[in-house]
Amino acid sequence: PPKLSNDFKKFMKWVDEFRDMKVRTNADRAEDATKAKEFGAEGIGLCRTEHMFFEGERIVEVRRMIMSDNEKERRESLARLLPYQKEDFLGLFKALDGDPVTIRLLDPPLHEFLPHTEDEKKDLAKQFGISYRKVKDRVAALDEANPMLGHRGCRLGITFPEITEMQTRAILEAAIEAKEQGAVVLPEIMVPLIGSGDELIDQKNVIKETAEKVFKDKGTRIDYLIGTMIEVPRAALVADEIAPHADFFSFGTNDLTQMTFGFSRDDIGKFLPDYLERKIVLHDPFQTLDQKGVGKLVAEAADLGRATKPGLKLGICGEHGGDPESIAFCYKQGLDYVSCSPFRVPIARLAAAQEAIAQQENK
Ligand code: PEP
Ligand code: MG
Numbered sequence: 001p002p003k004l005s006n007d008f009k010k011f012m013k014w015v016d017e018f019r020d021m022k023v024r025t026n027a028d029r030a031e032d033a034t035k036a037k038e039f040g041a042e043g044i045g046l047c048r049t050e051h052m053f054f055e056g057e058r059i060v061e062v063r064r065m066i067m068s069d070n071e072k073e074r075r076e077s078l079a080r081l082l083p084y085q086k087e088d089f090l091g092l093f094k095a096l097d098g099d100p101v102t103i104r105l106l107d108p109p110l111h112e113f114l115p116h117t118e119d120e121k122k123d124l125a126k127q128f129g130i131s132y133r134k135v136k137d138r139v140a141a142l143d144e145a146n147p148m149l150g151h152r153g154c155r156l157g158i159t160f161p162e163i164t165e166m167q168t169r170a171i172l173e174a175a176i177e178a179k180e181q182g183a184v185v186l187p188e189i190m191v192p193l194i195g196s197g198d199e200l201i202d203q204k205n206v207i208k209e210t211a212e213k214v215f216k217d218k219g220t221r222i223d224y225l226i227g228t229m230i231e232v233p234r235a236a237l238v239a240d241e242i243a244p245h246a247d248f249f250s251f252g253t254n255d256l257t258q259m260t261f262g263f264s265r266d267d268i269g270k271f272l273p274d275y276l277e278r279k280i281v282l283h284d285p286f287q288t289l290d291q292k293g294v295g296k297l298v299a300e301a302a303d304l305g306r307a308t309k310p311g312l313k314l315g316i317c318g319e320h321g322g323d324p325e326s327i328a329f330c331y332k333q334g335l336d337y338v339s340c341s342p343f344r345v346p347i348a349r350l351a352a353a354q355e356a357i358a359q360q361e362n363k
């Protein structure tokens with residue numbers, strides 16, 4: 001954990017006296033969450049579960065699962081992945097003791113898990129004892145020209161519900177275990193890349209059915225929330241259709257910026273610097289929230305969501321959650337929290353307090 005001076009702690013205590021918007025952190029590992037807590041984070045706003053699938057033996061099992069067109073085999077792979085996931089979440093729940101933990105269901109572009117070169121495909125065929133032809137056909141069936149606009153987020157969970165089932169089971173079993181070990185657990189399950197109410201309903205049904213099975217198996221129940229990300233422009237526009245099925249919305253402004261501008265978030269070094277120099281755009285929209293366009297979608301979704309469902313919890317977990325100007329905008333929209341990387345937590349606390357003071361002075 002970082003060593004923070006007493007002066008820093010004292011100063012931040014004053015800051016917090018002015019702040020009413022919460023600050024959470026984006027963290028996938030207990031060490032990062034602990035660091036963020038030291039910096040003053042009041043929960044995890046985004047745990048990206050896909051990173052966990054790339055480590056060590058897991059990636060082998062994930063590839064085996066993806067390569068199989070047989071549901072029974074995929075379930076067998078997922079059963080082998082379950083203990084790993086449970087372990088990850090148990091660590092987070094224990095570290096966050098008493099603060100909410102938002103865990104997002106799997107959201108990688110599928111191509112990240114696929115073998116690409118001929119050699120990789122041959123190795124995989126040998127490793128899993130399947131024919132090279134089968135590997136090639138499967139990759140051809142799953143590979144996409146635009147993976148970031150493709151089979152990712154809830155689309156994965158809808159077409160492979162067994163993945164959502166495994167992750168829900170891992171989250172809730174870990175939460176029950178952490179609670180039995182004395183921690184106060186507040187699990188929040190977040191569905192990514194929703195674009196319609198029906199997508200959320202589909203995933204919510206899978207989550208709820210799985211939760212009931214877990215509670216029956218364990219002989220106990222716990223409270224948990226189900227929410228969604230608002231990161232596809234359509235989701236913002238039909239937020240009134242989505243809100244009845246959600247306990248919370250978290251704005252994924254990285255994807256929302258990408259899809260609203262039609263700028264690839266993975267290629268920001270290409271023409272964007274030229275655009276900035278020519279003042280065609282005034283700020284890098286991936287760093288500072290574009291209030292005129294993307295912000296309008298955020299405001300619209302916040303208003304529609306709250307009007308449809310009073311008390312709907314609202315947060316932001318894109319990179320903008322750690323940018324002072326964007327945080328001020330979130331405050332004006334009445335968001336309940338911003339979530340940012342651990343080292344930006346103090347800046348976010350400051351920015352939230354500063355905007356609260358500015359608003360008071362304007363009154
Ligand atoms: C987002 O899109 O803003 C987000 C937080 O999710 P990710 O960056 O993982 O796509
Ligand atoms: Mg996203």
